[in-house]
Amino acid sequence: MQIRTAAIALTLLVLAGCAAQRPDIAAEEASPYPIPNEVVAIAGPNQDLTTARFDPADDCYWYYHAGPVETTLVPLRAANGNQICNAKPV
Template identity: 40%
Template sequence: MWVRSKTVMVMSSVLFTAGCAASAITPSGREAARDAERAAAIAALAAPGQNVASARLLPQDNCYWYEHTGPVETTLLPLVNVDGQPICLQSKT
């Protein structure tokens, strides 16, 4: 009897905790449109041969980086324009 009630308590707590897990946050329509416009602008600036779909803005340098999948590992590389210059946002200061 003790094992059964202990099992029920553990299962209940697991289910309760799973229900409290953070759900995915979806952007509003305005934010999604702005993100789509930004992604299109970045894709237009980027030189060919880069995985623009994986591009992300890193706060350390305010520049975009993309995932390059090589034969051994996947590495973040700076996203560059056709002139070889990194694509970065201007600082707010």
């Protein structure tokens, strides 16, 4: 009986570890910097613009990429592959 109970418990733990987990992006602090229409226009394909945000630390735009293993914050890129950042004054 104890072996059966242990086997069931182990199976449940293993299956629970396989469940997909995504961070609650909506619960995070909302970005005070909305994404301008110009940025949306030059953004390349296959990027989730609904999660895009501006990072004032580096003056660039970032978005959450939901991969098969984890959800990662990656730079927002233009169609030509360049990272989308604000121009720094000279």
